[in-house]
Amino acid sequence: MTPDPAARLTALYERHHRQVYAYAVSRAGRPLADDVVSETYLVAWRRLADVPAQPLPWLLGVARNVMHERYRDQVRQAGLAAEMARWVRDAEDVADGVTERVATLSALAWLPDRDREILTLTAWHGLTTGQAARVLGCSRATFLVRLHRARKRLEQVLSAASAVPTSTSTRRRVTDEQRVAAAG
Template sequence: MFAYAVGRAGREHADDVVAETFLVAWRRLADVPANPLPWLLGVARNVVHERYRDQVRQSALAAEMRAWVREAEEDVAEHVTDRAAVLLALAALGDADREILTLTAWHGLAARDAARVVGCSTATFFVRLHRARKRLQDALGVDRQTSSARLAKEYTR
């Protein structure tokens, strides 16, 4: 399994691919055939493909965020620097944090509706939103005493 993972995903990702493959096998133990190697290799192949798709999606999203930053830098409006800083900080966040922040701030969804989009309860969404805002503040280098409302206003420009 490890040799296959190294050959398909590289040494730096092989451990993760093998671990994920065996996690799938454990969850689907009833589906594992008597001769498990071909089945496990198929699962590992799917894991590698999924990781590649995720990487491509992340790269496309990062490119889009960089394009927004370039637009902000070319903009001659009075708050260009603030906008560029917020966009850079937003681009530095993980996919889940970006999604939560943009669902509420840019798309204007209520917490209940945004929670439905990401597939969690409203209470869980509020916790995730709080943590995402905190990470955005850290990425911006903003004092923790700064209110979330000010941040929301900043990155909706």
């Protein structure tokens, strides 16, 4: 008669728990031993039909594999942590990009609509100069001239804005006349 699986696992645990625990302590240390033993008996429960008549060597082999898997996980995690640390160390400071983006968006807001459209067709929408010229219904040469002029006006607005002191005590707004003059 085949014993109840739960009763069989309980008997297996009661008979070999101390030996499996001692093995786990000797190989993984006391802090991890409880986890190793728990996982070992979880595997034994899942593979109860595979447990041989002499279960101790099999249980110790499972415990050994559990410890090796934990070690591989720790090495993998350490490698990932090191890679992420390199990414953080090598990453650009996003604050610089944010400041530049805000300045560019502010400058674009002061440009005439035709300049904004010309600049964004190529820079943001990714169109070639030929494609952008088709959108505007002009020749490629005409588009390039317009793009050049729009870029110049954008540079002028950015220069006018950067000339304004940024400390809160002396901050002043760029006047509409300065913006109009810069937009040309």
